[in-house]
Amino acid sequence: MPTHHFLAFDLGASSGRAILGTLEKSNLQLTEVHRFVNQMQRINGHYFWNIFSLFQELKTGLSKCVRELGIQPESIAVDTWGVDFAHIGADGMILSLPYAYRDPRTNSAMDDLFQLVPKNEVYRQTGIQFMQFNSLFQLYSMVKSGSSLLPVTKQILFTPDALNYLFSGVAATEFTIASTSQMLVPGKCEWQKNLIEAAGIPLNILGKVILPGQQIGTLLPEIAEETGSSQIPVVAVAGHDTASAIASVPAEDANFAYISSGTWSIFGIETTEPIISDKTLELNFTNEGGVEGTTRFLKNIMGMWLIQECRRIWAREKEYSWPEMVELAKTAEPFRFVIDPDDNRFLNPENMPEAVVVFCEETGQGKPESHAQIIRCIYDSLALKYRQVLDEIRSVTDKRIERIHMIGGGCNNDFLNQLTADVCELPVFAGPTEATATGNILMQAKALGVLSSLNEIRKIVRESFKLKIFQPSGDQSWRKAYQIKTSE
Ligand code: ADP
């Protein structure tokens, strides 16, 4: 087998990167070619993504790969966070900076829409976890407020699709990212027409949905010239970052749960069919689309966003590294303070540490005084939430779960890995860190005919990355906090 090179563009809410994958037989090596900070832009009281500067960063990544490393990748592909989208006008131009999902414009959008279509009906038709920022609610909030953008929109493109479009000139809508919109028929490449029409969203702005793992076009000539690249294929991989990450879970069998740990902690299992029932509605589980016909049955948990925001606020006085924050947490009393990380107040507060303190005070726990106590509270609360979601999954499926695969940037946190193993009472297999880019790269290899299946992808991940295993220690100190939390 010759050596193959693929370039993945992986955009998370906190950072973006261009990662080169070099595949030789069944060994994959990753080279980080370019990394940059991503953050929402606050403009006129609203939050946006600067898609044009993100596109520029991706072109820099390609140019570095070709000019500095001297490697011409065989293809490129983009994955990003879910739900957000760009508006394309009649002349083919992106019409405005895309709104970021934490923008408050959707604060009342769910309740407003439920006046038209009852909540249980929306869930039955889509099987998606209710989050106020799902594309359905973003679009409905635009309909309701009489947005000037919507009437001049010819098509919307979700963020990875929009970036693929800027690279190739081809507007394609990929299935896994479209499935996060809450506008698809569960498990199908089909828009839920009645729901979309009931919400007053013009159906004609939604394109044909295609499956991941296919070439959608080639690099536009002017971008090839700018970056020094040839006119290589632009591939639709699993455009939703979580779907790409899960494709790279290094599991040998089906008896696993995963936590994709980054800005969000995404806890779930892989299933062959969507699971949609009154119970999954009550528990608010999602059924997002995966690769090769799989369903991602999971819950989005607020995740490292809480840590990221504490770090941002404290940076005014003191800049912490991630490992420094972990070390601090170790010095604080375990399970002294517990929050619900998914409380809406943590979605986009002005001051995260303050929001944590207020939650603790309001719930009669007293006041965490130190940074160490606040960080510890967040990690403890996340671990307890993981246990709660695990128990909930067990209550709606009979799937055997023998271990948890922890993947993504957050799996560098050995302390939280051990805490998760202890609280969930399951072994935690940590790695790969760059799971999303790995899934992106190996799906490119599949699209180009180098690999043939998800099983083969996972085998390569197993053979290429060393995993760290954390066994449950038997420590039960979490139990009291869990009982209080789940009986609230
Ligand atoms: P996303 O792609 O969602 O933006 P990543 O997958 O890059 O996020 O994960 C970033 C998060 O991982 C950081 O917010 C941080 O909390 C955590 N993290 C990364 N490295 C470490 C580390 N060495 N120790 C502890 N936490 C870490």
Ligand code: LRH
């Ligand atoms: C994680 C993620 C998650 C949600 C959120 C908006 O990056 O994609 O799965 O969709 O962002």
